[in-house]
Amino acid sequence: MVDRLTPAERSAHMARIKRANTKPELVVRRLLHRLGYRFRTQFKNAPGRPDIAFPGRRKAIYIHGCFWHAHEGCSVSRVPKTHTDFWRAKFDRNRERDRRLEKAARDAGWDCLTIWECEVGDETKLANQLRKCLGPPKRQLLPENRRHTFVSCR
16 A cells, blocks of 8 residues: 655654643543542653653653554554554564663652553543552542532622
8 A cells, every 4th residue: 555645744744643642641631630639741850751740659650552552452553554664663662662761760769550542441440540559649639519619709
């Protein structure tokens, strides 16, 4: 199959793929916030610059896209049919980088959790996984009926 785009168009398309604030990352961040956790994003002071970090707890969460990080056994993770040698080498480099960065974080005393793009669809399972990794939130949430109480100044 021939690429329908010119090399310049393909380059422009690939340049628009985001490194941070991806949909899976936003889903996890919203869920963490709802559960009462407060965190830092793209934390530069932790090895590997995790997507989400809890500096006080020394916990890091990496959120991987199934395609780009070659999630084994996932239907989204597949090698494109054109330029297979290039893609296999790219996926191998991505996996090796992920292993290296996670090892560096663990060696520096951080606990790491990897969440795959395909795992963010089941919110209950994801919430349980996050609670198990992080423990109870340090901040107590208000009861549901008091969470959004505003007083008018009129």
